[in-house]
Amino acid sequence: MKLNSSFNRSLWVYHFNSGSCNGCEIEIVATITPRYDPERFGIKLVGSPRHADVMLITGPVVHKMKDRLLRVYAQMPDPKLVMCIGACGISGGVFFDSYNLEGPVDEVIPVDVYVPGCPPRPEAIIHGVVTALAKLERLQGERA
Amino acid sequence: MTPAGIAVLLGWGIFLSLFALAGGLFLLGIDRKLAAHMQARIGPPIRQPFIDIVKLLQKENVVPENAISGIFNLAPVIALASSILILFYLPVGSILPILGMYGDLVLVMYLLTVPALAMVAGGFASGSPYATVGAQREMVTMIAYEFPLAIVVIGVAWRIGAAGLSSPFALATIAATPIWTVVGPLGLIGAFILLLVLAVVTPAELSRIPFDTQEAETELAGGLLVEYSGRNLAMFYLAQGVKTLILAAVIVAIFFPWNLSGFLAMPPWLALPADLLFFLAKAIVVLFFAVTLVRVGMARFRITQVVSIYWRSLSVIGLFGLILLMADAALPALVGVGS
Ligand code: SF4
Numbered sequence: 001m002k003l004n005s006s007f008n009r010s011l012w013v014y015h016f017n018s019g020s021c022n023g024c025e026i027e028i029v030a031t032i033t034p035r036y037d038p039e040r041f042g043i044k045l046v047g048s049p050r051h052a053d054v055m056l057i058t059g060p061v062v063h064k065m066k067d068r069l070l071r072v073y074a075q076m077p078d079p080k081l082v083m084c085i086g087a088c089g090i091s092g093g094v095f096f097d098s099y100n101l102e103g104p105v106d107e108v109i110p111v112d113v114y115v116p117g118c119p120p121r122p123e124a125i126i127h128g129v130v131t132a133l134a135k136l137e138r139l140q141g142e143r144a
Numbered sequence: 145m146t147p148a149g150i151a152v153l154l155g156w157g158i159f160l161s162l163f164a165l166a167g168g169l170f171l172l173g174i175d176r177k178l179a180a181h182m183q184a185r186i187g188p189p190i191r192q193p194f195i196d197i198v199k200l201l202q203k204e205n206v207v208p209e210n211a212i213s214g215i216f217n218l219a220p221v222i223a224l225a226s227s228i229l230i231l232f233y234l235p236v237g238s239i240l241p242i243l244g245m246y247g248d249l250v251l252v253m254y255l256l257t258v259p260a261l262a263m264v265a266g267g268f269a270s271g272s273p274y275a276t277v278g279a280q281r282e283m284v285t286m287i288a289y290e291f292p293l294a295i296v297v298i299g300v301a302w303r304i305g306a307a308g309l310s311s312p313f314a315l316a317t318i319a320a321t322p323i324w325t326v327v328g329p330l331g332l333i334g335a336f337i338l339l340l341v342l343a344v345v346t347p348a349e350l351s352r353i354p355f356d357t358q359e360a361e362t363e364l365a366g367g368l369l370v371e372y373s374g375r376n377l378a379m380f381y382l383a384q385g386v387k388t389l390i391l392a393a394v395i396v397a398i399f400f401p402w403n404l405s406g407f408l409a410m411p412p413w414l415a416l417p418a419d420l421l422f423f424l425a426k427a428i429v430v431l432f433f434a435v436t437l438v439r440v441g442m443a444r445f446r447i448t449q450v451v452s453i454y455w456r457s458l459s460v461i462g463l464f465g466l467i468l469l470m471a472d473a474a475l476p477a478l479v480g481v482g483s
Pocket of ligand 1: 020022023024086093094118119142
């Protein structure tokens with residue numbers, strides 16, 4: 001896996017809902033509005049996991065979604081990043097210890113960046129992306 | 145053909161191919177920047193498409209298990225190669241079509257369907273229901289816009305032929321005699337209507353909003369391209385850029401064929417780059433009105449609406465323009481007979 005700086009300037013994002021309450025979705029949509037304009041950093045929302053570099057996961061991974069999540073994660077081409085949006089995905093959040101959870105997310109697939117909040121503000125999501133970029137740069141530095 | 149002639153042809157071919165790739169990506173970047181400004185955003189840098197391509201080339205190239213891998217991998221190559229090939233039949237700036245003696249506007253019209261057909265083949269071969277639905281929609285759209293496109297091509301070439309020029313379908317002739325200079329007042333209106341028809345065909349040809357039903361991100365998750373990643377997706381991305389340049393080149397060649405060097409006297413070494421830049425400027429203006437403005441201002445049509453728009457509304461408008469052009473050619477003769 002060889003990465004250069006073009007990767008950081010062109011992150012295509014795929015959004016996966018693993019059983020969230022839709023609060024986090026609304027904040028993600030708010031993040032891509034003209035007010036925050038993430039496209040100026042090359043960030044674009046795509047509809048297919050095959051095109052994606054980053055997967056945003058919302059929700060606590062309910063029982064039915066576990067297989068789908070694994071499948072979509074496997075469908076993404078390498079190199080890929082996973083961002084977990086919202087308290088649900090980090091710990092279960094308001095659904096903590098429910099009978100129907102397979103999560104939190106990092107028990108199903110590896111997560112690179114956590115964005116806490118219920119739901120997190122758009123600023124927090126952008127901060128999460130910046131953290132992901134910093135992590136990418138660190139990895140590139142280690143490889144170089 | 146002599147070996148020297150072949151070498152010259154090859155040289156121009158390589159130059160034009162590089163120009164097509166770079167110019168196409170540049171036009172895509174301009175389009176994204178303008179769209180962003182219209183939405184009160186800052187928007188990505190103009191070189192964003194170049195960055196995207198470099199990134200896509202670093203990604204893994206996945207071929208799905210249930211895809212027909214031969215066709216799946218061939219489709220992007222054909223799409224890119226055939227779209228570059230079309231440019232060899234079109235005048236670019238002051239460069240006359242380098243394969244102009246082998247094909248004319250009718251051939252260009254046929255060649256325009258090849259990239260789309262390659263995408264359809266790739267869509268069917270990728271073995272995904274989304275891509276299959278996208279491929280079917282692409283075929284329907286193709287059938288829908290072919291007829292208005294044919295009306296424009298026939299109309300313009302017929303009028304130029306009626307003005308007494310030989311080989312009216314050859315692009316060199318069309319570029320040398322702008323349609324506006326041979327027609328009377330009725331024909332001016334007719335030619336303007338045909339220009340509008342061609343402008344409406346453009347977004348469908350490029351599968352941009354409002355005619356992007358085959359790639360609908362929201363319902364089909366990328367449609368035809370849903371299973372493509374990495375290098376193959378990068379090739380489709382490049383083909384999209386080259387197609388954008390070609391559509392602009394077609395409109396420019398038929399309706400705005402003027403060159404800077406035709407107005408200002410300049411040495412040959414300056415004329416070529418100046419004409420190429422002028423060509424790009426014309427292409428940007430054409431694309432701004434035909435693609436960017438429309439895609440920011442409108443929502444997507446349903447596939448059923450696309451067909452009725454092209455077959456019913458646009459065909460009637462196009463035929464009206466064609467009749468005006470014919471009347472323009474016929475009237476002086478009739479009046480002449482009467483007097
Ligand atoms: S973190 Fe909160 S807002 Fe987000 S999906 Fe979970 S419950 Fe909803």
